[in-house]
Structures are given as structure tokens and as C-alpha cells.
Amino acid sequence: MSGKKLTINDLGEFGFIARFSRCFTRNLPGGVLGIGDDCAVLPWKGDLKLLVTTDLLVDGVHFLSEKISPQDLGYKALAVNLSDIAAMGGRPRWAFLSIAIPPGTRIDWLDDFFRGWRQLEKKTGVRLLGGDTTRSKAGFVVNVAVLGEVRAKNLKLRSTARPGDVVTVTGTLGDSEGGLRLILRESENGRPGPEEKFLLRRHYRPHPHLEEGQFLSSQPGVRAMIDVSDGIDSDLRRIIERSGCGIEVYLEKLPVSPALEKCCAKYGWNLEEVAAAGGEDYCLLLTVAPEKFPELAGKFYRRFKRQLAAIGRVTDRKNQLIYLRHQKPVTPGKTGFDHFK
Amino acid sequence: MSGKKLTINDLGEFGFIARFSRCFTRNLPGGVLGIGDDCAVLPWKGDLKLLVTTDLLVDGVHFLSEKISPQDLGYKALAVNLSDIAAMGGRPRWAFLSIAIPPGTRIDWLDDFFRGWRQLEKKTGVRLLGGDTTRSKAGFVVNVAVLGEVRAKNLKLRSTARPGDVVTVTGTLGDSEGGLRLILRESENGRPGPEEKFLLRRHYRPHPHLEEGQFLSSQPGVRAMIDVSDGIDSDLRRIIERSGCGIEVYLEKLPVSPALEKCCAKYGWNLEEVAAAGGEDYCLLLTVAPEKFPELAGKFYRRFKRQLAAIGRVTDRKNQLIYLRHQKPVTPGKTGFDHFK
Numbered sequence A, B: 001m002s003g004k005k006l007t008i009n010d011l012g013e014f015g016f017i018a019r020f021s022r023c024f025t026r027n028l029p030g031g032v033l034g035i036g037d038d039c040a041v042l043p044w045k046g047d048l049k050l051l052v053t054t055d056l057l058v059d060g061v062h063f064l065s066e067k068i069s070p071q072d073l074g075y076k077a078l079a080v081n082l083s084d085i086a087a088m089g090g091r092p093r094w095a096f097l098s099i100a101i102p103p104g105t106r107i108d109w110l111d112d113f114f115r116g117w118r119q120l121e122k123k124t125g126v127r128l129l130g131g132d133t134t135r136s137k138a139g140f141v142v143n144v145a146v147l148g149e150v151r152a153k154n155l156k157l158r159s160t161a162r163p164g165d166v167v168t169v170t171g172t173l174g175d176s177e178g179g180l181r182l183i184l185r186e187s188e189n190g191r192p193g194p195e196e197k198f199l200l201r202r203h204y205r206p207h208p209h210l211e212e213g214q215f216l217s218s219q220p221g222v223r224a225m226i227d228v229s230d231g232i233d234s235d236l237r238r239i240i241e242r243s244g245c246g247i248e249v250y251l252e253k254l255p256v257s258p259a260l261e262k263c264c265a266k267y268g269w270n271l272e273e274v275a276a277a278g279g280e281d282y283c284l285l286l287t288v289a290p291e292k293f294p295e296l297a298g299k300f301y302r303r304f305k306r307q308l309a310a311i312g313r314v315t316d317r318k319n320q321l322i323y324l325r326h327q328k329p330v331t332p333g334k335t336g337f338d339h340f341k
Helices: A010-025 A070-087 A106-122 A175-184 A194-204 A210-217 A232-243 A258-267 A269-276 A292-305 B008-025 B070-087 B107-124 B176-182 B192-206 B210-217 B234-241 B258-267 B271-277 B290-304
Strands: A040-043 A048-058 A089-100 A127-135 A141-151 A166-169 A220-227 A246-250 A284-288 A309-315 A321-325 A329-330 B039-042 B050-056 B092-101 B127-135 B140-150 B168-169 B220-229 B246-250 B284-288 B309-315 B321-324 B329-330
Touching: A010 A210, A010 B127, A040 B127, A048 A070, A048 B092, A048 B140, A048 B309, A070 A089, A070 A106, A070 A141, A070 A194, A070 A210, A070 A220, A089 A106, A089 A210, A089 B050, A106 A246, A106 A284, A106 B008, A127 B008, A127 B039, A141 B050, A166 A292, A166 A329, A175 A258, A175 A269, A194 A258, A194 B258, A210 A220, A210 A284, A210 A292, A220 A232, A220 A258, A232 A246, A232 A269, A232 A284, A232 A309, A232 A321, A232 B321, A258 A269, A258 B210, A269 A309, A284 A292, A284 B271, A292 B246, A309 B290, B008 B234, B050 B070, B070 B107, B070 B192, B070 B210, B092 B107, B092 B210, B107 B127, B168 B234, B168 B290, B176 B192, B176 B258, B176 B271, B192 B258, B210 B220, B210 B284, B210 B290, B234 B246, B234 B284, B258 B271, B284 B290
Parallel strands: A048 B127, A089 A127, A127 B050, A246 A321, B092 B127, B246 B321
Antiparallel strands: A040 A048, A048 A141, A089 A141, A166 A284, A166 A309, A220 A284, A246 A309, A321 A329, B039 B050, B050 B140, B092 B140, B168 B284, B168 B309, B220 B284, B246 B309, B321 B329
């Protein structure tokens, strides 16, 4: 690097946050949590904490406006923020939408965008309270901020995993990545079959695990929690970094949908890679005290009719994310999506 | 328009908000104020209200990244949001920054951006608690959200102007527009003189009138308040619309800086047009009960060493913004900047 000026490409997203967050996290008042988790946390009223999260979606980076329908974009822009509230065990309350719109955009595009947004508002009770609108010189830009609330005793963080904890997820992995791969090879495809439709829907209409997050955060033994936004490979590293631990993952235990299995076979995708490194599933990834896990998994199944699969274990080997296949270490072919690389 | 699909250009920003805000402002809970003012307002703790505002700045629309220094951009992105908090009489507390960064951006550009941001943080006590970072396919995009607080009894809105109120502003008008005009004709200029430097600084480093807003909101007789973001022509129309009134403006009373007067003479700009339609001054525009105005202006002068000039009067002629020059009606050559037109 000598003689050459560093750029954002050299830093990457993790490096960016490490470099610039330091001076902003010093000397915060008690009860305030700043940069470093899915949401910031502030004192709210009574025994409630206020949660704040924000996500920026850029045309050509996070979505392709010529591919995604405006309904799906409106729905998804809100969903990815609600998922951050879910990861803290919270209930979303208020949303703020900033949108930059290219000249010539048709009003019915905007009507449809808000139709998709409203569908998820109605399901979740969150309300749009404000925002900003402007024109764009390039594509669409959408920034959403959401305020939520959680009981102080139910608040879940990334930083509280302990060695021995069971690692688990609340949904199947890789479906959204499968949908994305289908979109990017779309021209080669014929009509999508039922499996393809399933994966595309999972990509375009992610379901934020709010009920799951609220349920889990109230249960004994649930320690660290995060949502799966960039793929478990990246998101597990965030738990590792914040909790000062290591994690081993059992590749054969990663829960995958029958639709993803079929499409992997059909299109020659590596199933483990898609499941471990694919992003945007927006289910929850959590660690649980081992002695509480069996009872929790039982309760979760009775409530949600889905398995809470044990996909790994927290270790005391700091900063080590290890993948095992039937107890043997393996090196995955691809790491999670890093926004700057 | 028949036979032609409407686009965002036909609607404009005012039309966009009118069309889409309706379904989002229905049936909000008591004590909650949604779309329609400088900030959203929520119940907070004790007798405090929580204020939330967000602004989206797009390269090529709100700033030119090849012209503005990264320090100034960092400072200004925060300043424009703090100005919205000032307009409600509030104190800013917490900030959230989303930034999309083009590949190849140098780290020292980012260091400088945060240096400028931190300068204003330190002056105002606001703290950065979170955000989002991503790459951009086009230019920089910066979205800032700020949370603030205000005592319920001091909260100032756009909707509370009454016929007979004096209209006044807390600073000089048009300086930022003057700075912008200098930037856009830069290639023709020689070295900037002291007047040019003054206007450029007012454009790049707007001073949010937080102390002024907090002082004014605690004084008797102050009714409606807004910050001057798009120029008083646009911002007065917002008061008119929300308060259901009219306003007449005395063009010869608009406060202008000596630097702007000199540059208008030097470059052939229309001084009244620059003052009335130029945006981004980020001072406060307010209406005051006429019987309270003289005492308020006196107190304001003693505290801030600046005149609180009476620039107009609220009338009962609904939706009418009338410009007068020495009591005679005139039609201004240009209206405020509308983001979509």
C-alpha cells in the first residue's frame, strides 16, 4: 500500500465502521447504546427502551429498479428495517421514508410503491410519520428509519453470546440468494416453476421475524440475537466480534428449503455456499444457553410450527469462525457479501 | 394531460406530499404529529416531546461533490437537520447517518467528512448513534435523521399563525443563494474577495439557529415557526397552507447582508429575487402576536445583537401570498425552488 492513497475499497464495510465508529461511541450517557448493533438503544418511558435503525437502499446496489416491482420495493424497504427491530426483540412503532426519484417517474409507479409499503404497515402496525422527497440524477434511492420499543429486560444484543451457547436460526437460509441468482440469469430462463416462484418471492418479499423476535426475547436462555441480512457468514462474524468469542458451524445442519435444494440441483449452485453466504433472508440468528435449548425449541415449534435447528456452537476461540461438515473442518468457497468489495 | 401518463414532474414536491401523505396521517394516536411540519412529534418522557426529522442529500441535486469540500459536506448534512429541530423550538440529541460512497473514494475524504460533522456535533451536543454505509453506483448520497426534544408547552408548529401576526426572520436572507450563484459561475471569477468569501461560507456552512429557536419558543406571543430551507417564498406558502391564512410580504424590509448587496450590484443579480426565492439560509421564519412583537424584538436584540425585522403580516385572505413594495403589490419574477420542477 505504500506510496498509494487508501480508498474505501481497501477498507471495506467492516473496516469503515471500525475506523469511524470509535470517536462516536466514546462517553455516551448511561442507558444509551450507539453504533455496533442492529439498532441504537435509548431510554424511553417506564421500563421501555427506544430502538432506532436506518437502512439505505441504492438502485443498482441493493435492488435493480428495472427488475423489482414498485410494490415489492416499497414492501422490502420497510421490511429490512423491521427486521433490525425484530433482532433486538422489539416492536416497531414509527417509520420515516426518504426517497430520491428520477425525473419522469410515473405516478402509478409511486402509487404502487406506497401500496407495497402499506401492506406491510398494516400487518405490523408501524406508521409512517415523515421523511423527505427529492429528485435523483441517477436511479432511485430509498432510506428508511424506524423507531421501535422493547422492554428493557427483553432487549437482545449481539454482544452477549457465551461459550457453550447453541447457535440457531428461525428460518431457512439461502432462499433470498437463490431468488437473486434467478433474477441475474433471468434471460436464460423459461417460465418460472413453483420452486423458482418461491425463491423469487422470498427475495422480493422478505418476512421480518417480528413475532419470532418478540417471543424469543421473552424466553429464558436466549442470549445474543441478530438478523440475517448479509448472510450467516458475515452475521456470525458480527456476533463473534461483539461478544469476543468464536463460533463453529455445522454445515450439514443449515436449514434449507426444498425449493432451494431443487434449484441448486437444477442450476448447479453449491447449496452450502448459498445457505452460508447468501444474504437477505431476514430471519433471526441467535445463541441460546445449552441447558435451555431443548425446551425453547419445543415451545418455538408449538408456536410457529417450524424447527429451531441447532446449526452451531459458541466457542472460546476468539475471532474464529469455523465450518465443520460431519465434525471435519472445511473452508467455504465464498464469504458473505461485503458492501465495498 | 389527457392520454398521457402523469409523472413526478407534473406533481412537484408539494403535489407529491399532498397525494401521498393523506393515507399516512389518518387516525394517528393522540399526541403524535406525522407528516406536515419540520419534524414529527411523539410523546417522550415527562413534559418533553420527541422530535424526529430526516433529510436526504443527493450528489448533483443538493451539492456538487467536485465543488464542496468533504468537511463542508459533513458539516452541512448535519446542519440542515438541526435546523428542522430549531424550527420546532427543540434541542437536538441524537443523529443517524446513512451514506452511499462511490468506489475509489479516498479515506482522507471520509476523514475530512467526519471532521466537519464532528465540528458541528461539538458545538451542539448532538451525538451520532448509528446509520448505514454502502457503496454507490453514482455519486455520494447522504441521509441524516436527527432526534431531538422540546418541552410540550414550547413546541412550535407551522399551523398556528393567526391573521394580524407579524412575520419575521432571525437572519439575513439570500446569502446562501448568492454563494450558490458564485459556485455555478466560478470559472468566470477571479480570486474571491471578502464579500464572495462571506456568501460562499454561508452556503457551505449554514448555521442552524438552535439557540434562537429555543429562546423564541419560550417567549410569549411566538405563534408559528419554520426554518428557511427552500426560500421564504416556498416556506411562507407552507405556513399559509398549514395555518389556513394568507401573508403579505414587504419586499423593502427583507433583511439582506452588505455582502449580498455588493455582489448583487457587482454581478447584476436581482436583490429582491435572491432574498425572497433563494433557499438554504437556515434561519428561522416565524409569526408573532402583534402586541408582543416590540418587546420580543427588544429581548432578541439584547440576546443575539441582531434585529428581528418585521417583514410582513399574516392576513385572513386564504392561500394568498402577496408581495408589496412600499405598499404597492408586485409579482416576483421567480418562485421558490421546487425539487421536482
